[in-house]
Amino acid sequence: MNNLLHQIDSNVLSFILILFSVLSFASALFFVWGKLKPEANLKELKTRCKSWWIMSTVFLIATVFSTKISYVAFALLSFVALRELLTILKLRQEDRSAMLLCYLAIPIQYFFTYQGYLIASLVFIPVFMFVALPFRLVLVGQTEGIIQSMAVIPATLMIALFGLSHLGLLLSIPGGRGLLFFLVFIVEMNDVFQFVWGKLLGKHKILPKVSPNKTWEGFIGGVLSTTVLGFALKFLTPCTTSQIIIISFLTANAGFIGDVIISSVKRDLHLKDTSTAIPGHGGVLDRIDSLVVAVPVFFHLVYFFTK
Amino acid sequence: MRQLFLNILYKGIVPFILKPLTGVKYKHAEVLTEAKQFIIIANHNSHIDTLALMSAIPKHKIVEVKPVAAGDYFGTTKWKSFITVLFTNALLIPRCCSLRNKSKDPFRIMMKALKRGQSLIVYPEGSRGKANEMQEFKNGIGHILLKYPHIAYIPTYIENTGKVLPKDAIVPIPFNCKVVFGELQYCKGKNAKEVVTNMYHEVCQLKAA
Numbered sequence: 001m002n003n004l005l006h007q008i009d010s011n012v013l014s015f016i017l018i019l020f021s022v023l024s025f026a027s028a029l030f031f032v033w034g035k036l037k038p039e040a041n042l043k044e045l046k047t048r049c050k051s052w053w054i055m056s057t058v059f060l061i062a063t064v065f066s067t068k069i070s071y072v073a074f075a076l077l078s079f080v081a082l083r084e085l086l087t088i089l090k091l092r093q094e095d096r097s098a099m100l101l102c103y104l105a106i107p108i109q110y111f112f113t114y115q116g117y118l119i120a121s122l123v124f125i126p127v128f129m130f131v132a133l134p135f136r137l138v139l140v141g142q143t144e145g146i147i148q149s150m151a152v153i154p155a156t157l158m159i160a161l162f163g164l165s166h167l168g169l170l171l172s173i174p175g176g177r178g179l180l181f182f183l184v185f186i187v188e189m190n191d192v193f194q195f196v197w198g199k200l201l202g203k204h205k206i207l208p209k210v211s212p213n214k215t216w217e218g219f220i221g222g223v224l225s226t227t228v229l230g231f232a233l234k235f236l237t238p239c240t241t242s243q244i245i246i247i248s249f250l251t252a253n254a255g256f257i258g259d260v261i262i263s264s265v266k267r268d269l270h271l272k273d274t275s276t277a278i279p280g281h282g283g284v285l286d287r288i289d290s291l292v293v294a295v296p297v298f299f300h301l302v303y304f305f306t307k
Numbered sequence: 308m309r310q311l312f313l314n315i316l317y318k319g320i321v322p323f324i325l326k327p328l329t330g331v332k333y334k335h336a337e338v339l340t341e342a343k344q345f346i347i348i349a350n351h352n353s354h355i356d357t358l359a360l361m362s363a364i365p366k367h368k369i370v371e372v373k374p375v376a377a378g379d380y381f382g383t384t385k386w387k388s389f390i391t392v393l394f395t396n397a398l399l400i401p402r403c404c405s406l407r408n409k410s411k412d413p414f415r416i417m418m419k420a421l422k423r424g425q426s427l428i429v430y431p432e433g434s435r436g437k438a439n440e441m442q443e444f445k446n447g448i449g450h451i452l453l454k455y456p457h458i459a460y461i462p463t464y465i466e467n468t469g470k471v472l473p474k475d476a477i478v479p480i481p482f483n484c485k486v487v488f489g490e491l492q493y494c495k496g497k498n499a500k501e502v503v504t505n506m507y508h509e510v511c512q513l514k515a516a
Contacts (some may be wrong), residue, residue: 079327080330083330083481083483084483086480087467087482093438093473096476096478102478103481223499275330277330
């Protein structure tokens, strides 16, 4: 028990408090709103909020107690994301062996991040897997359609594994847990802020062909709110005030970029959601789309500033 | 005893393998509790199909549900047929009719099972096709339903299992799979061909949904 309390320091406790206050506020808001205006259709929002409670709890269980659990959880997240991507992409039956390599790369990559091998983690996928995957396809020998497979499969690995594995890298540096909480919270809140500002003020569409619901007002309001939030949560990181403002601002932008990249992929495939894993949110990939781009950006900014 | 064994297998061990491999989602599985006896009519792409369907069967019914399997494939040796029947509760039938030998007549074997009150899982395509492509349904099940018009059938569409473990593949690769059950249906049509055609369209509708 003592050991457990030692693990959970005061910063982490205040973070957990903030997280649950936000969730409680949202739940209370929808409850009161639903009572005052029974005609308003809040079912979708309520389902989403419920899923947020579950996801937050799972996230805390995976990160607060032991870093070993965290790495296993991140690997599982990558696994589910990869499975979702490979399911929706229309690949050939001849690509199965290359897909198997993708799945096998997950434990290897997380082993490198767990050991804190920074360079190995950074080059394993973009250098070694980028050679191994096309070569595996060549060995199968079916050249019809091979260009598409050679391009799509490594890119899939970048999204599902490389980006997310930076969560593990983040944990491997001193003060990593605080940074991890900071990052995941601001990125997910960035999504929420963009949604809320968009609903409140949204008029001018930002990318009408990709995401008809996204507006300039939502984007700008979201990024500014996230920057303020990042400033308020500075205590979780070892950075200075000016650093944290730059980092939060850029990370919020990266989150938006990840979101619209996955959106455009879905649009091309004529899908609304990548799967039905999370009630109210869609697939796992729909939830972590902003993370896959924001995590590496955040990690390398922090690394640049603090080293 | 048999019930306990099958339940441990299909509620414990099989989901443990099936979950990471397929993340299988069942839609409208409540229909399985609505009728006492039923015939599940599903498309067939992979051995995973039977595992996924058996895992969805309610606990107390599992012994009474028999996946109909090709005797000329799973029953070539005594050992093979023993294993198949033990682990999948299968009803082995020969695919090529030898109507003269009554004990080997596939219709008789299936109708006997229905008379005993057992439910069946039938893949009217006859064999595993390419992933997510449906072959034409064979007429056999139509003849049987015309004789037992009071038994309901459940059109079922299974998606992506053919990608996880296609015919001829040895190593399974994870994909998200989906099993969509339709409403209870009763035999419609004057002859076997019509019954089967209706069935085919019902399964196709689930694919589109």
